[in-house]
Amino acid sequence: MTDPLSTSRAYLALADEHAPGLVEAFYLQGSVALDDYRPGVSDIDFVAVTAREPAAGELRTVHEALRRSHGETFFDGLYVTAADLRRDPEQCPPGLAVHEWRVLEGSRFERNLVTWHVLAQGGVPVRGPRPEVHTDWPALAERTRQNLAGYWTGWRVRAAFTPGAWTTSWGVLGMARLRHTLAERRVTSKTEAAAFALDAYDQRFHRIVREALRLRVGGEPQYRSPVHRHLDLLKFTAMVLAEP
Structure with a gap:
């Protein structure tokens, strides 16, 4: 290990x-x-x-x-x-x-x-000692929103044709992490973001969030059908991108 x-x-x-x-x-x-x-x-x-x-x-x-x-x-x-x-x-x-x-x-x-x-x-x-590091929360928040509108919007189009476990975990946790970061005003982790998504989003999205978390930390699969999993991924990511 x-x-x-x-x-x-x-x-x-x-x-x-x-x-x-x-x-x-x-x-x-x-x-x-x-x-x-x-x-x-x-x-x-x-x-x-x-x-x-x-x-x-x-x-x-x-x-x-x-x-x-x-x-x-x-x-x-x-x-x-x-x-x-x-x-x-x-x-x-x-x-x-x-x-x-x-x-x-x-x-x-x-x-x-x-x-x-x-x-x-x-x-x-x-x-070495703890570093002196430049930070700028307003600029990071703006770039986070740009990342959702740019990279992630394009990623979702491409993801429609690339089903799989990696796509599910990357998309669900990646987008949820950006929304969580904006809400918390700090960079958050993917595992934290899953908990945020389960609390913040409608229950109909919980299954795909739990599956994405399962792919990261282990556990029992939430889906028998990879097709249904991929459809739920696309629905979840569309919802996250539509948020103001």
Whole structure:
């Protein structure tokens, strides 16, 4: 079973070996910071603060070595400076990141206010003190609404043709999480969002919410028919997107 802290310590040992002095501070964010990490389901999400501009080659060496020893779970994150974290991420230039074991150059992966807010709310320091992080709730709320109107509206159109367990969990919990975040004025977790949806939405949607939660945390299936499950997913997501 993958443990985020032990994987992070293995990463730091490799970074210190192959890129001495590069990583000044290292934090876990995402599901770990939101107390919603699920082994076998969640990725390990990180923010590495560097003392200098990393070279893509040295990061590939580090992450390939980590993949060989701890490759059961994706170890995704980005490389920034301490100064980057103190300003609006929209003003930060693209940089190096890692997604599904690939080192990305000139990437905006995870350089956004969600990452900054999660880091400020509950980022887990593995190396270094708690970071100073720029936050801006009004801007995050506006971008959350834009995400619903943009990405998620388009996603629902595509999801009509891609039934399956992953689609169900991603769509129901992803959209509910954004509505819950707006209601709570903080970034919330997918598991919290399921509880919110069961409380906030009509009972006719509870079955699909419970199924999406079951796909994340385990339990008995709520559906015998994948067709009925997919139809309920589409009804639920249409309702969430229609909310003002």
